[in-house]
Amino acid sequence: MTDWTLAFDTFEPEQEGLREALTSTGNGFFCTRGGLAWAQADGVSYPGTYTHGGFNRETTIMAGVPVLxxxxxxxxxxxxxxxxxxxxxxxxxxxVEILSYRHEYDIRTATTIRVLRVRDRAGRETTLETRRFVSMADMHQAAMKWTITPENWSGRVEVISALDGRVTNKGVARYQQLEGRHLDPVSPRTFGPETIALVVRTRQSRIYVAEAARxxxxxxxGQLDVGRDLYQMQDYAHQVLSFxxxxxxxxxxxxxxxxxxxRDHAINEPLVNAGKAVGRYGTYAEAFEHHRRAWEELWEICDVRVPNDERVQLLLRLHISHILQVCSPHxxxxxxxxPARGLNGEAYRGHIFWDELFIYPFLNFRLPEITRGLLMYRYRRMGEARAAAKEAGYQGAMFPWQSGSDGQEETQKVHINPKSGKWEPDLSHNQRHVSADIFYNVWRYYETTGDTEFLLDYGAEMMLDIARFWASIAHHNPVRDRYEIHGVMGPDEFHEKYAGSDEEGLRNNAYTNVMVAWxxxxxxxxxxxxxxxRRQALRASIGLTDEEVEKWGxxxxxxxxxxxGDGLISQFEGYDNLEELDWDHYRREYGNIQRLDRILRAEGDDPDKYKLTKQADAVLLFFLFPEDELKPLFERLGYEYSTEMVRRNTEYYDQRTSHGSTLSFIAHAGILADLDPESSWERYMVALESDVGDVQGGTTQEGIHMGVMAGTLDLIQRGYLGTDIRDGALHFDPKPVGNLDGLSFPMQFHGTRLQIELKGKQLTVAAPADGQPVDVRVGDTAARIESGGSHTFDFGGE
Structure with missing residues (x-):
């Protein structure tokens, strides 16, 4: 294992699904899992290819009830x-008998490599080496090279090269009872003697997908003159090449x-364009060279170097690679x-959640044009968000907890509990905080980039209509002389309502209310x-009134x-009245208790009764906001805020959190960077290893966790280097956490490229290329970094 290679030296059937997800290859347009070339879905392997926006709706009849x-x-x-x-x-x-085996993922070029030496039943020994990639240079291109070396035999060989449209969605065990047929065959076709092609159409959304293979x-x-035989069905085609x-x-x-x-731009129709494109492709080596150069350019912008910790270095680069597979310039x-689980699995049915909150900070400082494009996904669905708010009796824009094709609420109404096998109601659509999270994302993008054009054309409209929604859902309690929000869920997810109540949601979730105040x-x-x-036109367009603006204030x-208690933020109103859980009992009984909600419900109990949390909720505020922003916010609200209060709250909820989401480790590690650096680094390493180690026991094979992968990178820049933007200046507050001496990475602030390096108690900020001057502050020291200049800051005292 090197800084650039994730490798496996034995074939482990029970690990194959995980490895297929970890070694997927993609380019920000489509991704393909890292399975064996000859594999089909058989309970061990699960071939999968997915593209952005490739959604389809189907109905399943469950006990006579249609479920969409x-x-x-x-x-x-x-x-x-x-x-x-x-x-x-x-x-x-x-x-075959596998004599030797090597499965690699070349992180530098997102290339999947397998080398097998096998012996067949006739005693013939053969080396099979496969290399493949989805091109970062050409968004429509994928390529595979299969090198066959006969070691102790000569003879007639037939290679079958196929395109298979008979696939279904069966990659997540708990979805097996849901309808998995999403494709209708259209037609196969050939483009000359070397190329086969296949077209399918999604059954409800009517998206046509074409693949052509030469x-x-x-x-x-050189090239062999081979025999070719063709076999075609409506949803399957193959050639047999003999030599x-x-x-x-x-x-x-x-x-x-x-x-x-x-859905592609600048095409006539998918089949013709696929056939035309593949006929113009050069050799594998030529395509790979273009692909390699495109990745090299991305690494110059995105690499994070940690020279003194090989394991951390490897995993950070693996995470960068996966983020760029899903979110590239394409x-x-x-x-x-x-999608919260990327484009290499079917978990969460490929939906878009709040995980953007953890993903955008890394992109904002490196590839802000990608964040801009992704934020436009939300903007284009404003109409659906407004309709949802209106239907619920509110103003403005209310975004869905789970979003897919058109921005309507895609959250399931029921979900299966794997512990009990029973279908249970799902109330998570009440996680209205997603609208506040989107607001947060737009503002942080603007702060980092200074993209005034985006703010004026799109961002302000989104933010103001989201603020209108919150003003309409909040109500004034005259007894308290406070504004309250009822009927929502926080990020916790273990508490959907009050125990024994038929009413959905909770009152005054602290995370939600503080976000809304901000x-x-x-x-x-x-x-x-x-x-x-523009302000007058915008106000008229969305119907913003003076009364609403006054209410925001x-x-x-x-x-x-x-x-x-003593300065403890209640996760929601009434949290302090809940029962304490016997955590030791459940740890002894079940070992892994990350999903306590499923365990309790399988026992016939109710997680709504207890002081427990799936993931950071109230304390998440301390992660998302630096103290210089959160302290005046609390004081403006009339509440005390201190470092000791942060410590007490973090310790209190840490004892009552199962960390059922790996995002929780990110939040706690970030908060503890100041309070307990050693504990922070321990949490960080759990988050960093979570996908490779599959700490949730089988979930990574269903798709990597984009939020935690990006979060580990954000923790480096924001948690451990204390990167923050204040009054148009870039601030750093380095923490003595982990083995980060020698850390360096590039970043971009307001369009200016910077290079950051940490050595001992010194932080160097350089502006190696042309750009506008950048004001930088570390502690009490401020400096203006001019183009081509640099400044080294001392920090940390004696």
Missing amino acids: NEDLVNLPNWLLLEMRIEGEEALDREN TRIFGVA EATRGEPVRVEKMVAFYTS TSDLDAGV LSEIALEVLDLVPER EMSRKMFVPFH
Whole structure:
């Protein structure tokens, strides 16, 4: 294992699904899982290809009740390559002995590599080396090279190269009872003797997807003149390429693939464009060189170097690679959101949640054009958000907890509890905080980039209409002279309502209320930023009244935040009245208790009764806001705020949190960076290892966790270097956490490229390229970094 290679040296059937997810390859347009070339869905392997926006809705009849779900669709499998020797059955796992095995993911180029030495039933030994990538240079291109070396035999070989549209969505065990058929066949086709093509259409959303594959075979002297036979069905096509193989002489199979959908720009129709594109592709080596250069350019912008910790270095780069597979420069021009589980699995049905909150900070400082494009996904769905608010009796824009194709609420009404096998009601659509999180994302993007054009054209409209929603859902309690919000859920997710109540949601979730107090103040600032003419037009367009603006000012000063005990923020009103849980009992009984909600419900109990939390909720505020922002916010509301209060709250909730979401480790690690650096680093390492180690026991194979991967990177820049933006200046507050000496990374602030380096008690900020001067502050020291200049700051005292 190196800083750039994730590798496995044995084939472990029970680990194959996890490894397929970890070694997927993608380019921000589509991604393909890292399965064996010949594999089909068989309970061990699960081939999967997914693209942004590739959704389809289907209805499942459950006990006579129709249940509608929208899924990110598993698209035709372009990988299939099989080999027959002397007309015998094709080689597969069941009929060969694996003599040696190597499965690698080259992080630097997002290339999946497998090298197998096998012995078949006739005693023939063969080395099979597969390399494949989805091109970062050409968003429609994928390529695979299969090198076959006969070690102790010569003979007739047949290579089967296929495109398989018979795939279904069956990659998540708990969704097995839901309808998984999403594709209808359209037609296969050939483009000359070397190319097969296949078109399918999603059944409800009617998205056409075309794949064209050109397969050529090369020997030591060049391209071979091979025999070709064709077999086609409506949803499947393959070629059989036959040739003579000679002992010891490698033969190279090159499969070049073009991938198009009817949602693409500048096409006539997907099939014709796929066939035309693949006919123009060069060799695998030529395509790979373009791909390699595109990745090299991205690494210059995105690499994070930690020279003194090989494990941390490897995992950070793995996480960067996966983020860029899903969110690349190609993504910025798509109508795409960020699926919480990326594009290499079917968990959460490919929906877009609040995980953007953890993903955008890394992109904002490196590839802000991607964040801009992803924020446009939300803007384009404002109409649906406004309709949802109106239907619920509110004003403004109320975004859904789970979003998919068109921005309507996609949260399931029931979900299965794997512990009990029973279907249970799902009330998580009440996580209205997602609208506040979107507001937060827009503002942080603007602060980091200074993109006034986006703010004026799109961002301000989103933010003001979100603020209108919160003003309409909040009500004034005259007894307290405070504004309150009822009927919502916080990020916790274990508490959906009060135990024994038929009414959904909770009163005064602290996270939600503080976020709303903050955004009410920022909304007023946004109004001031917008020029008068645009401001008047915008107010007229969304129907913003003077009364609403006045209410924002009041809410920024009078939101109710529940407390109990000595400065303890109550997660929601009434939290202090809940029962304490016997945590030791459940740890002894179950070991892993991250999903305590499922355990308790399987026992016939109710998690709403107890003081427990799935993930950081009230304390998440201390992670999202620096003290210089949160302290005046609390004081404006009339509440005390101190470092000791942060410590007490963090310790209190840490004892009552199961960390059922890996995002929780990110939040706690960030908060503890100041309070307990050693504990912070321990949490950080859990988060960093969570996907590779599959700490949730089987979930990573269903799709990597985008939020935690990006969160580990954000923790480096924001948690441990204390990166913050105040009054248009870039601030750093480095923490003595972990083994980060020598840390360096590039970043971008207001369009200016910077290079950051940490050595000992010194932080160097350099501006190596042309750009505007940047004001930087570390502690009490301020400096203006001019283009081509740098400054080294001393920090940390004696």
